[in-house]
Amino acid sequence: MRLPSKVTPYSQSTLSQFPPILKHLSDQDLSPAVLYKKVKSKFADVDEFVDTLDCLFALGQIELLYPEEVLHYVGRV
DSSP, X not given: OOOOOSSSOGGGSGGGGHHHHHHHHHHOOBOHHHHHHHHGGXXXXXXXXXXXXXXXXXXXXXXXXXXXXEEEETTOX
């Protein structure tokens, strides 16, 4: 996880990657593959995307629903 600092501006931090993912998940639940296709232009590579998902999961903002295997934004009822 890249946090903003003197060396890393906010725009290059992991935190700046949260809004695109949460925007798509606030509309509907999506599989990780479909979500990546929608937001891949915002990420340098798939590792950065997975790192951002890890952070959102650790913060309790998203969850993986079974057996559907889709990501769900916890803030959406």
